[in-house]
Amino acid sequence: MKKYLLGLAVLLMGTAVMTSCDPAEDYPETYLQVYSTGAYVVNSGNMYSKIESSLTAIDYASSTATQNVFKAANGRSxxxxxxxxxVYGNKIYLAVDQSNTIEVIDKKTKQSIKQIKTTDLLGKAEGADPRHIIADGGKVYFTTYGGYVAAVDTTDFALQKKWQVGSYPEGLVIGNGNLYVANSNYGAGGGNISCINLSNDNVETKNIEGVNNPTSIYYASNVLYVLDNPVYGPAPDYAATGENSLRTVSFAEGKSQKVADGNYAVCVTTGAATTARTSVEMVRPHFFVLNTPYGGTPSVSVLVAGSTQAQAMTLSEMPVSPCGIFADPLNGHIFVLSYKMGDNGYADYNGNGYVVEYDSAGQKQHEYATGVGSCAMFFDSAYKTAYAE
Structure with a gap:
């Protein structure tokens, strides 16, 4: 009898121990949450003044900007x-126009992994002057002023495909199984848009009514948008005709409609993970549009994708000579690039610039120094463990 009671006690004790270790009871549910860690500023330099390009890294945690991170890590320009x-995966990809290179660097160390010579990859004419770059499905896609779009594998950096598009292509975007390209024709007028069907590689290039010098292109809420700029006449005057505007595009109909004034724009869909692992609170895609009319007052407007009326937005402090607008897709913060003013009262194209960070309501948060000729920004993120409620 004693042996029986002892055995029963041991059994019950074991059950109690096992119950107290039940993960569902003692350990809260966790999931991986993505969060913003910082940003990078691409500084073009100044070719005519022989000022080299550089890369600025902004760290959110310390609210600091570090200049020339590529040169510091690699000992070369x-x-x-x-x-x-x-940023795509654990790598950074940089399109360097006049050097005819796509520089692939390690995101953490900033050391070069591969320098892709676009003229070797595509040919001397076809690969000249890589301009803009995006990534999707294990490939990076970039345009060249040689009139091509190239797809490169992100593992071995081999050429996967190339497509001939229009004249002097600039921005590109993927939407609904197609890759759309803004062909600027170098601002001479007659710019158009190419549509690459990624399933069969068919390329259709079409003139769009109201579009003359497209430079950036976006796809949001199943709508195609393009940033169109004035057309410039011949030397020596280079007289400009037309306007800076964000336009919706019906590629099938070959028509467009103006929805905002501006010569810089960014489309962003901010999202914040909620307490449920599979639930994400998404904000409808929207544009921040920066308008910097020559001799006029800079302004910013907001356009919700799908609408046709932009709303004015007030920044708590407008930079002195704004030259680009960007937004962090995770936290929704807005960044405006700017030149500094020279002693002559005009923008200093040979001096270092700066960027102002605002929250999503337009209130200034930080100001960071950048390099010469700041022209683009992109953002970085990481994952952390979060606990479900």
Whole structure:
């Protein structure tokens, strides 16, 4: 009998121990939450003044900006006229126009992994002057002033495909299985848009009514948008005709409609993970549009994707000579690039610039120094463990 009671006691004790270790009871549910860690500023330098390109890194945690991070890590120049960049996976990709390179660097160390010579990859003419770059599905896509879009594998950096598009292509975007390209024709007028069907590689290039010098292109809420700029006449006057505007595009109909005034724009869909692992609170895609009319007063407006009426937005402090607008897709903060003013009262194109960070309501948060000719920004993120409520 004693042996039986002892055995029963041991059994019950074991059950109690096992119950107290039940994960559902003692350990809260966790999930990985993505959060913003910082940003990068691409500085083109000044080709005519022989000022090299550089990369500025902004760290949110310390609210500091570090200059020349590529050169510091590699002991060499980034090159001549860097124009665009992205973070994709654990790598950074930079399009360096006049050097005809795509620089691939390690996100953590900033050391170069591969320098892709676009003229070797595509040919001397076809690969000249890489301009803008995006990534999707294990590939990076970039445009060249040679009139091509190239797709490169992110593992071995080999050329996957190339497509001939219009004249002097600039921005590109993927939407609904297609890759759309803004062909600027170098601001001479007659710019158009190319549509690459990624499933069959068919390319259709079409003139769009109201679009003459497209430079940036976006796809939001199943709508195609393009940033169109004035057309410039011949030397020596280079007289400008037309206007800076954000336009919706119906590619099928070959028509467009103006929805905002501006020569810089960014489209962002901010999202914040909620307490449920599979639930994400998404904000409808929207544009921040920066208008900097020559001799006029700079302004910012907000356009919700799908609407046709932009709303004015007031920044608590407008930079002195704004030259670009960007937004962190995770925290929604707005960044406006700017030149500094020279002693002559005009923008100093040979001096270092700066960028102002605002919250989503337009209130200034920080100001960071940048390099010469700041022209693009892109953002970084990481994952952390979060606890479900």
């Amino acid at each position: 980034l090159g001549n006229t860097a124009n665009d960049g992205i």
